[in-house]
Structures are given as C-alpha cells and as structure tokens.
Amino acid sequence: MKTPSVFWAEVIMPFLRAKIAEILYSKGMPQSKIGEHLGITQAMVSKYLSGSYKKLEGSLGEKVERIANSVAEMIFEGAKKEDLVKFVEAKFFEMLADPDFCMAYERYSGISGIVCQEIIPKGRERREILELLSIALRSLLEDEKFPSLIPEIRSNFAYALPNPRGPEDVAAIPGRITVVRGRAFAMPPEFGVSRHTARLLVKVSNVRPEVRSVLNIRAGGDVEEALKRADLRVAFLKKERRSEEETEDAIAALFRERELDAVVDRGGFGIEPCVYIFGSDPFDVLKKLRRIEENL
Template structure:
C-alpha cells in the first residue's frame, strides 16, 4: 500500500524544491536567503540548486509546475509574494495534480492496483467513485464469507445458482452492480464461490434489484435462493415481508438481453411492489422453462447474507 502523500514527498517535493531553489539562485538571491525563504538548511539549498538531489522528470517537465516555479520565484524574489502565499500556490497545484492528473498517474505507477480502477477519481474525496466501489466490493466479500461459512446455505442454492449482489448508491445499470462472476454453486453440499466479486457480471439477480430500485425501493443488495412455499413461510416467520411477482419478467432477465426484457422485469416488479412497498422479499413461482426463485433484499450485501444465513439455519 502506498499513499499519494508519499508520492508527493518522494517525487513532487524534491523536484519542486530543486527547480525553485535554482530559480531563486538564478535571480541573484544568496544561498542563505533561499534557505530562509524555503525553510530549509543552506546545505540543502546547495544540493537542490546544484542538481545533487534526484528529480522526477515527469514533474520537472510539466508546464504547470514550471509556470508555478517561475511565478513563485519571481514573487518571492521581489517580495510581492509571502512564504505563506508561496505555500498556498504550491498546495493548489498539488491538489490539482492529485485529481486524475500527473500525481494520480505517478500514484498508479507506484501502487498498480489503482490502475485497475476504471475512471478518474480524487483519492481525497470521501464521496469518490473509487471509494464507493471499494466499499460495495468489501460489503459483498463480507457477505460471501458469511454464506461460505454457513453449513446450511448450500441447500438453498437453486439449480441456476445463487448470487449475492450490491449496487452503487446511484446505480442504473447492471455495470453498477457488484456480484460473483459465474454465480455461487452447491458443490457436494458446500457453497462454492468461483471468483472475487466484480462489477457488471450479474444480469439475473442485478436486474431484479435494479427493477425494485426503479420502483422506489431503497434496497441496495439482493441474494437469490430456491423457492418453496415453506421457504417463503419461513422468511415471513423471520420478520421478512414477501411479495410475489410475475415470473415472465424475471425469465427475460435471466437471458440477459435487451431493453424490452428490462422493461418486462421493471413492470413485473413494480406491479408487485405497488401493493407492498415495504416488501423485502420478492419471489416468483416459476413457469415454462423458468425455475421458481426467491430474492432476499436489503440495504447491503452483508446484511442480506446474514438474513439468508438465518433462513438457511431455520429451514435446515
């Protein structure tokens, strides 16, 4: 793990100080004067100004950095810019370069896992897409551990397999929903999770979750299990609120096709929730070529997994 602040200290700061020290010396300031302005020792100024300190070529060659050095150097040398003002100007550029810019790219190079995240981000933004995505993935992983550790869960896995999914806060498409690639399977009485969760790998369960959200439901997560009347009854006994929906829409979702299929799912789920807006379990009893399925909904994957675990223990 490497923090972007480390990149600033190791790559930006020595380069910036070297350029600024050399600029100030070129403007006729003494080594002592430069040391006072930069708040460093005279020996450090000597090393910076003479090139004895290694610099980062990408930082040194960035036009914005060079413009900052020239502007700050001129302001400090003339007395028009205070040391606090010089610091503020540098901090502004650092923050800019951290936001999917030069320092962010250097951060990715120093910490390769960041490069796997698609899309720009501000690592300091508490509401960044990166942070939201990682929180969702973490929640799904936590939920999967709960299911894997439950000896009774495998008996609830339907023939099509189960999945545990969680959507981003503003999710609108299956690409915004994290799930298990390939689904969770019952392998000799144990739940087998084939891979780490990813976004955009579930259509079957994610489509139902998104349909519920489009109908006004606040659920962010879902897990599908096999259907029997006893399972629905058990969920009601555990305090859940089940409601049935039309299997036709769900069958289209299993195929993962186009907008017409999504509209079918939306209609079926919306019709069901219209009469039971507080329902936290959706189920369909099957049809031609369609396996009956129960969907347990909840605020996050970890919570949903806990509810499914409790169900498994109750009906085992």
C-alpha cells in the first residue's frame, strides 16, 4: 500500500540524504563520518556523491533542499541524533499540508493527495514548531559570540506555522533573549508571546511563504561589514521617523522586490537600529548568523 509515509521513505528520503551528504562533503567531512550521521554505509554515501539517485525537480525539490541545508547545519552545530530525528520527522508532518508534496504523492500513488492533509494529527504542528525552535534556541544560547550581538532592546527568535494568519501562529521567546552574567539567557518559546517580531514575520511570510523564521541582532558598522563579507542578500531601511507597524510594512515591502537573507533597519525616533536575519526555519537562520559571526 502506497501511503504518504511510504512515499516519504522511498522518494523524499533518498533525495534528502543525498543532498545532506553533498553539503557535508563539500565542507570537508569524510565519507565515513557522513555515513555515521546519516545511518548509511560509506558505499551508499559514495553512490549519493556520484549522483546516483533519483532527483526531485521543481518547487518540491527546492523545499527538500532547504530541509537538507538545515539538517547539515544542525550536524555542524553538534546536534544530537535524537534532535535530528525530531527535526526530520517534524518536516514529514509539515509536508503533509504542503500542496507540492500532496500532488507529488498523488502522481506516485494514484490516490488523491487530499488524504495527506486528512491524516495530520490534530495539534501536532504547534508542538513540532515549539520543539524545533527549542532545539535551535539551545544551540543559540551556547554560542559564546552571540551575547555581543544582542541589542539594547534584546533579541527575539521566532518561528511561524506555515501560512501564519496572525501573531498567535508564531512561536517566540517570552521576554526576549537577554544577557545574564555574560551569557545569553531565555525562557522556553511559546505561541502568542511576541508582538512586533511576530507581526513582522507574519507580514513577511505573507509575501514570501518560505520565510518562516527570524532573529534580530544589533546593528553597527562592524555588523554591516560582516554581512557584506558573508555574501548575504541584504536590504536597508533608512533612518527615519516611523512606528513599529510602519517598520514591519516597510520590511515586508522589501521582500516583494527580491529574496533576502537580512534587513538592516538603521532606526528612527524611538526605534533602535537593528538587523533582522530571516530564514526558512530556525536552523537556516542560525546558519546565516554563523556566517556573520565568522566575518566579524
């Protein structure tokens, strides 16, 4: 019986493993070590690296490649195997609500793709969002360089449900991330605890549905130079008087023009200059943060 989970195992997972292997190998990881992380033999890693696997084309392929990038980043961050399993499994349930996945499953099985959405466990999406943001937050709090990048208004780290309708669909950090005795400190993430960051992410996601996570850090000449050296796609908001809502609308408008990794807000009356790092998920955001830190 060709269920959605069988489609995931037979079609999506080989492509996902191959892309993860390619990323890890391009960063200098030995094939034997890659095999350990992926739970496959070195011979299978070599097969993937030679291109001997079925390719996924179009937007579904692009989405799976984004997952692969996040998994690779988690591996480089030293994530536990349990966390990797949780992340990939969460992405499976997330895909059940994705039209591209459902249509591909329909072509694969001959069964209506509607069945995918009908088997999503009630309430699972929100639990998975909190779990994945918590894993990423732990990694962020262990980053010794991060405290120096927390702005006066403090940082927030947010992750939205697919196609969020409002701040209640965005998980973030209650009270934001602060510095205690030289170390970053934060409470566990919750839904509906952020105002500005959540609204911003909702507005950006409405323009670019693939953008579902954001982290803000301090601005400054050194950070702008690091953004440039990191070769990230960056846009700027000039310094001017505006409200929080106007700032959110202005940033969302920038995403209508082109894809972006970060936006530098040079501030205004009552608005502290700030840099917003955007990504498809929290681990994509962390990957971009690391590139900034490496170039500071």
